[in-house]
Amino acid sequence: ITDEIKHCIHEATRGFDVALVEIGGTVGDIESQPFLEAIRQLRIEHGPEKCLFMHLTLVPYIKAAGEIKTKPTQHSVKELRSIGIQPDILLCRCEQPLPDSERRKIALFTNVPEQAVISAADVDIIYKQPLWLHQQGLDDIVVKKMGLDAKPADLSGWQRTVDAVEHPKDEVTVAIVGKYVEHKDAYKSLGEALRHGGIKQQTRVNLKWIDSEQIEAEGAAKVLGGVDAILVPGGFGKRGFEGKILAAKYAREHGVPYFGICYGMHAAVVDFARNVAGLPDADSSENDRHTPNPVIALITEWTTATGEVEQRTERSDLGGTMRLGAQECRLKAGTLARQLYDQDVVRERHRHRYEFNNRYRQSFEDLGMVISGKSMDDLLVEIVELPLQQHPWFLGCQAHPEFTSTPRDGHPLFIGFVRAAREFKAVRDGEKLAAKESVA
Structure with missing residues (x-):
């Protein structure tokens, strides 16, 4: 099964410089285990400079207590590491931007560099998200880790999209x-x-x-x-x-x-x-x-x-x-x-x-x-x-x-x-x- 999954990834991405391969579901679920094992093997076969792990986690905000809880993220990363996958980047889904103290805490207990703990906070217009992630340097981290020769990011298209949503003429x-x-x-x-x-x-x-x-x-x-x-x-x-x-x-x-x-x-x-x-x-x-x-x-x-x-x-x-x-x-x-x-x-x-x-x-x-x-x-x-x-x-x-x-x-x-x-x-x-x- 894992060999077939790897084969499908190779065939689907043939001829491209970079491929973004998403594995849905929740870490620990039985349905995703063969896929996680397949990408673990890809990392071994191609090396860390050719295969990067970006993990999306939930950082809930408990309104009644006024607290941000990092335990779900810590536990999710622990599950990943138990099967041999160490995330390079964490995208932390949250209602509001993570305070620096919480980012440091997450970095300390997940073995991920603090600058690679990215706050994927809610925005009023979803198309602002690429601009927000760029501000935190996510694209620079990816380019550096994968050794890509890339020009500076041009997000003018996304900015025009946001402007059109915020200031419609009709x-x-x-x-x-x-x-x-x-x-x-x-x-x-x-x-x-x-x-x-x-x-x-x-x-x-x-x-x-x-x-x-x-x-x-x-x-x-x-x-x-x-x-x-x-x-x-x-x-x-x-x-x-x-x-x-x-x-x-x-x-x-x-x-x-x-x-x-x-x-x-x-x-x-x-x-x-x-x-x-x-x-x-x-x-x-x-x-x-x-x-x-x-x-x-x-x-x-x-x-x-x-x-x-x-x-x-x-x-x-x-x-x-x-x-x-x-x-x-x-x-x-x-x-x-x-x-x-x-x-x-x-x-x-x-x-x-x-x-x-x-x-x-x-x-x-x-x-x-x-x-x-x-x-x-x-x-x-x-x-x-x-x-x-x-x-x-x-x-x-x-x-x-x-x-x-x-x-x-x-x-x-x-x-x-x-x-x-x-x-x-x-x-x-x-x-x-x-x-x-x-x-x-």
Whole structure:
């Protein structure tokens, strides 16, 4: 097992100067033991100048007593040392910066140099953390210990990111219509990607979390009225799917910028099928195995090797049938997706099982749906959108672009989506102002 872990690390980092390899979990847990043993061996095999151990620990603050407790850190390092790993650097997660006295105490009882005991304190904006760690010299310690020939750190990009968050020039409200909104961590990557899209435009993105079942109960107009854009994220299962379809329908009919990701794309396709293509019983076979118009289905449900439709059954294909990992997609010239990405072929991460049913591809295109992204073999529909002449910004994709978004660079789709929200808001506010002036 340890040899395989080391092999994976070597293969994944081949061709790079520096690799940051994270081992999650808690020291002492049985799940992480093979991984810790693997990196212990890497240190022996490559030497301390090629392998550095940085340990993240918790330094809790007991508010009732007004005390910072260093014992958890001491104990964690003791556990590491018992299996042969001596940390070179400690990152101490804490609510407030560690006093010098506590840093000295931690250094003394963990055998880590005091300057290498770094205070990873809470900050009001998470993107200040690289600046804060730089102030404590973390990057200099790493460069020195690994003997790297590196230029002085340039953190201007991070500073611009922080400035954009602290001093926005505009703000928009984006509705996230999901089914797990009570657990916002389920959509953490989405929320961050939306904020990244706003950072590139000095725009604060306010997130309005909406349970899709609320739309089913109260109607899309009541729940979604007043938002500047609508995003429908991924998910599984029938519960709340009709609410997502209604959200897509509302966005399509009212010109509200719409971004459907994975299941959100499925919702947009089903809405188009029912309300544009005249197939009121259209659905995803994930939710209705007996629908006569499975516009979204497993590949095996709409074609076999001989091109014949396979009989749909009640069986469940969870787990191993998912399409996972980064895959390439070819974009169609003249489309919104091609315009946003500014390249012909893109590579995004996937995590889904059901696909656009190709038996409806041509008829939907004839009715105005744009197939703007397809797999490299032309078999799978990756991105759908409405013509720019009909809608300012309406796009659904099978992939999860939020996984490749970064705070300094953002992601083309999210940047474009937030820009469309700003433009929609400006037009709507202008119409409201004109209406007021005409009344006056």
